[in-house]
Amino acid sequence: MTSFTRSGPLVEGEWVRLTDPKGRKHNVQLEPGKEFSTKKGQIRHDDMLGQPEGIVIQSSLDHPYQVFRPLLFEYVVSMPRGAAIIYPKDAAQIVAQADIYPGARVVEAGAGSGSLTAYLLRAIGPTGTLGSYELREEFAENVRKNVHQVAGDDLPGWTLTVGDVRDAVTETEIDRLILDMVDPWTCIPLASERLVPGGIVCAYVATTTQLSLFVESIRADGGFTEPRAWETLERDWHLQGLAVRPQHSMNGHTAFLVTARRMAPGHRSMGTSRRPAPGAYGPDYKGPRPAGLELAEDD
Numbered sequence: 221m222t223s224f225t226r227s228g229p230l231v232e233g234e235w236v237r238l239t240d241p242k243g244r245k246h247n248v249q250l251e252p253g254k255e256f257s258t259k260k261g262q263i264r265h266d267d268m269l270g271q272p273e274g275i276v277i278q279s280s281l282d283h284p285y286q287v288f289r290p291l292l293f294e295y296v297v298s299m300p301r302g303a304a305i306i307y308p309k310d311a312a313q314i315v316a317q318a319d320i321y322p323g324a325r326v327v328e329a330g331a332g333s334g335s336l337t338a339y340l341l342r343a344i345g346p347t348g349t350l351g352s353y354e355l356r357e358e359f360a361e362n363v364r365k366n367v368h369q370v371a372g373d374d375l376p377g378w379t380l381t382v383g384d385v386r387d388a389v390t391e392t393e394i395d396r397l398i399l400d401m402v403d404p405w406t407c408i409p410l411a412s413e414r415l416v417p418g419g420i421v422c423a424y425v426a427t428t429t430q431l432s433l434f435v436e437s438i439r440a441d442g443g444f445t446e447p448r449a450w451e452t453l454e455r456d457w458h459l460q461g462l463a464v465r466p467q468h469s470m471n472g473h474t475a476f477l478v479t480a481r482r483m484a485p486g487h488r489s490m491g492t493s494r495r496p497a498p499g500a501y502g503p504d505y506k507g508p509r510p511a512g513l514e515l516a517e518d519d
Contacts, residue, residue, distance in 0.1 A: 229270050236268060237290040247290060247298055296335035299366050302359035305335040307474050309454045315343045317479055318396050318422040323347040329385035330400035334366035341371050349377045353385035386410055399423040405437035412443050415482040423478045431476045433507050440508035442488040444480040451476050
């Protein structure tokens with residue numbers, strides 16, 4: 221049991237999140253006899269061990285801190301990183317829009333630092349399976365540590381493979397395929413072969429060039445529904461009396477998300493009846509072209 225899944229008194233080995241009156245936050249792993257140093261004095265771990273969440277403790281300089289177990293979204297943004305993380309706002313969209321459900325058979329290509337992995341494991345529950353593939357051993361080792369920290373050691377449905385998903389994949393029937401990689405369009409043949417009918421492929425890409433190439437490759441394949449692409453922007457609000465306004469800073473662009481569903485064998489996508497924008501597939505366009513494009517342009 222870990223600090224992200226349990227209740228009751230705080231125990232040795234758990235992580236807690238300390239917050240001072242100015243909103244400064246610290247993540248601390250509890251160990252008997254230890255102290256945590258801040259600019260506002262020392263905080264004794266023994267003052268938190270055995271106590272419930274939601275207490276307020278004083279540092280050695282009488283500075284107050286409230287103590288809670290960190291929520292998963294709070295922890296992942298500060299977890300040790302090898303690769304960049306998928307931020308909570310995008311992880312939530314992937315879980316919801318790719319419809320990750322209890323018992324699902326999921327494959328993710330590009331485990332990063334393990335933030336999305338932790339969300340996927342929660343969503344599939346004890347009856348689902350998750351195969352995570354990571355190219356670099358040093359990143360994979362960081363994923364192992366982070367995932368076990370937030371999800372515990374007993375994860376029979378999870379496998380982490382160091383290797384290229386296009387060569388190393390062992391799953392034969394996949395319900396959901398999540399692609400967090402530089403060139404996700406190269407995994408479309410894998411998605412065509414291994415996704416079950418109705419299954420979903422979801423790509424996480426940072427640039428418009430990647431977005432366009434993935435979408436047009438999906439269309440050119442013909443075995444998927446018309447792809448949907450979007451991004452999520454997050455902005456907090458300042459709340460104080462009548463001074464209620466958006467915060468000046470915001471969690472803006474991190475990546476684009478794209479989803480498409482696998483058609484049944486022998487059936488091809490209906491595509492779209494909308495005309496392409498003038499010049500969309502002009503002489504400067506070098507990517508794949510959707511099947512039936514000429515008909516759509518001349519219709």
